[in-house]
Every structure is written in structure tokens, then in C-alpha cells.
Amino acid sequence: MSKSAPSSPPWAETAKFAAAQEALKYVPASMSIGLGTGSTSSLFIQLLAEHARKNNLQLKCTATSKKSEELAKSLGLNVVELGQLDSIDLAVDGADQVDSRRRLIKGYGGAHTREKVVEYATKRLLIISDHSKKSKKLDKPVPVEFLPFAQKRVEEGLKSLGAKDVQLRKNADGTPFSTDNGFFMFHADFGEIKNPKKLEEQINGIEGVLENGLFAKRPADLVIFGQADGSAKTMGN
Template identity: 45%
Template sequence: MATTEELKRKAAEAALEYVKPGMVLGLGTGSTARLFLEGVARLVESGMDLKAVPTSLATAEAAKKMGVPLTSLEESMWLDLCVDGADEVDRRLNLIKGLGGALFREKIVATASKRFVVVVDQSKLSSRLGTKAPVPVEAHPFGWKNVSAALQALGAQVELRQKEGEPFRTDNGNHILDAAFGPIQRAAKLASAIAGIPGVVGHGLFLGMAHAVLVGTPKGVRTLVPRQTT
């Protein structure tokens, strides 16, 4: 039986097929995205001309150690490809992201990319968002309790994320509120409601953004693409 780590690696390795010489990449944050980064480092070491924009300080540090050349959105406003993980993926390839705390920058980089490819193991698939993961909400420290109350009014059970006994801080200096709504019936409506709360910097609902989801399974990698609507 393949381990979760092995399934993640299968998906990450499959994503390397999307990488072409001369590309500017968006590098995600998290365990599966880290495996993709390791593959990118091998391509760079072999002589492939690549540059990348990291979505977190941790990813930037790892990329530097691996010898992957970095750039920024100021220097490279539009990217060719972003590869990142996800915490939950529904049947329409909508995502919950942000359990790693980098959701704000991840959404900016994914939106700035011509193609956004998501890499996950099969445990992240669900029939409806919110079944397996809470929705992370990045909130400014000023008034975060008001944001929490507003999320509760929308039906969530809310926890302030902690790290080593203190409120977790994102790379942007903000708090993360993990809002558990249970299975979400109307994700777009909820996303709009969360975004409209004063003090919210960003949220982990990534709707209609993924161009492909690569799923590591014991039988290989499944490639999921959004259904075409007419």
C-alpha cells in the first residue's frame, strides 16, 4: 500500500511535465508543493532556464537553498505556470487552501499565472467543500475578534490558529481564523460574504481557478480538468 507521501510525490512529479524552458513559475507552499520544488531544482541543475516567484518566505528560503533562481511579481508580473497543493478539492475542482498559512500570497500568484495546476493525494478529494477542511480566513490583527463574530454569524465554528501557544502570524503579519462551516452548499455566495467582512485580508476558497488537478493514487496519477460549459 502506497503511503500518503508517495502519492503526493507521484502528483508532484507529474506536474513537472508542464514545465518548459524559459518559464517563470509560481511556487506554492506546503508538503506537496515542496516535492514539486525539489523536481524544479533538479531541472535547474540539469541546465533548464527557469525563474520562480515563491508564495511564502519558507518556500523562498527552500528554493534558494536548492539553487532555484527567484524573481518577484514586480519584475515578472505574469507567470507561465503556478503549481501548488490544496487542502480539499471538490468535484468542480474548487479548492480550500490555506492550512499552511500562505493563502493570501498563494491566491495572488495563482491568479497571476497563465495556468494553475494543483497537486494532491487522493485523500483531499471530496464531494463538497467544507466536508474535510475548515476555511482559513486571514484577518488583520486589529479587529480580528469582530471578524470572528461575523464568521460565526455566517454559521461557522471559528478558532484562532495558534503556534507554540501564541496566535499564528502569516508572512504578512496577520492572524488566521479557521472557520468550519461543514459541507458548503453555496461556495460562491459564502466567498463573497467572507470577502465583504471588514478586516478580512483573504480567504481560502479558491473557486474556478484550477486549470488541472493532478491526483496521486495507488494506481497512478489522475488528471482532472474542469467541465466545459456552453
């Protein structure tokens, strides 16, 4: 995991922008909104800030990472702590894989724990992504955030659940990647995940695990897939 991610195909930015722009249609004049983390979420935050200024929207935003919080504040959005909100009307975030039942694998941006806290509490979860993230099944490696002290125990626990390969995520210089929470992260490859909800619960049952990137207990309500031609297609409601 120390290698940098491969460059995106030429159409990817167009598709991400299309999804982020389409998501603005679901933001009313006044609401509380959870802001996701990642490249597509960053595009949405930028568009949301401009949309809010032009239309004088009354928004209260809570962010799922320090990076998203800093970006939102720099653009003039009203960002508050999660505990200051009585409820979250809408959360908008990206995903690394979306299956036909709108279950997700998330966390390649390293923020899935805070994302899950916000997105399992929201009244409506809207996922924005380019169309390449759509899949009939979930089979990408699952990010697992864990206490560094428990690294060996967590690795053994993941393998006992069927992980074929468990890789410690690292920075470019070879040091362990650290999340906003100060924890380390594994990417655990289970191949095709037959029962995502069960595996989500089992991984979280391993001593030392903080949270994992399976979002199966609470699938997305609506997914917007940006297309290479700049259009957008939706799944869900």
C-alpha cells in the same frame, strides 16, 4: 488549532511524490512559474530544481511564502519578486480539499493570501495533491487571515455568515499563529459549502479580513492526484 497535525498515512508521501513528479511534464524549457507552499509543493520545488539543472531550463520563479522562497533559492532556482514578472505562465501548488469542479480550500500551510495573489493571476493553475484531498463537495474549515486588531469583529462576521465554529489558529506553545504578513488566522467551519464563490466574496467583505482560503472564483485548470501505488491521475486540462 494548537495541536500538531496527525501523522500522514504510510502511503501519503508516495502519493505526494507521484503528483509532484507528474507536474514536471507541464514545465517547458522557458517560463515564469509560481511556487506554492506546503509539503507537496516542497517536493515539487525539490524535483523542479533537479529537473531544471539536468535540462538547462530557463525559469523565473516567484514564491508564495518565505519558506518556499528560501527552499527554492537554496536549491539554485532563479527566484524573483512577483513585481518583476510581466506575467505568470504556470503556478503549481497543493490544496487541502478539491471538489468535483476543481474549486479549492487552501491555506492550512498559512500562506493562502500570497497563494491567491499569484494563482489568481497565473495563466494556468496546476494543483498537486494526494488522492485523499479529492471530494465531491467543499466542507473543511476555511482558513481566514485577519488583522489582529479586528479579531472579535471578524469572528462575529464569520458566525453571521453561518460558521458553526470559529477557532483561532495557535502554535504548539499556545500563542497565536502569525502569517508571513504578520496577521492572525481563524479556521471557520461552515459545514458543507453550497455556494463557495459567494461565500468567498462574503468573507472578504468582513472588515479586518485580509483573505480567505476558498479558491472558487478561479478554480484550478488541472489537478494531479497522486495515488498510493505511485501512479497519478488528472482532472481537468
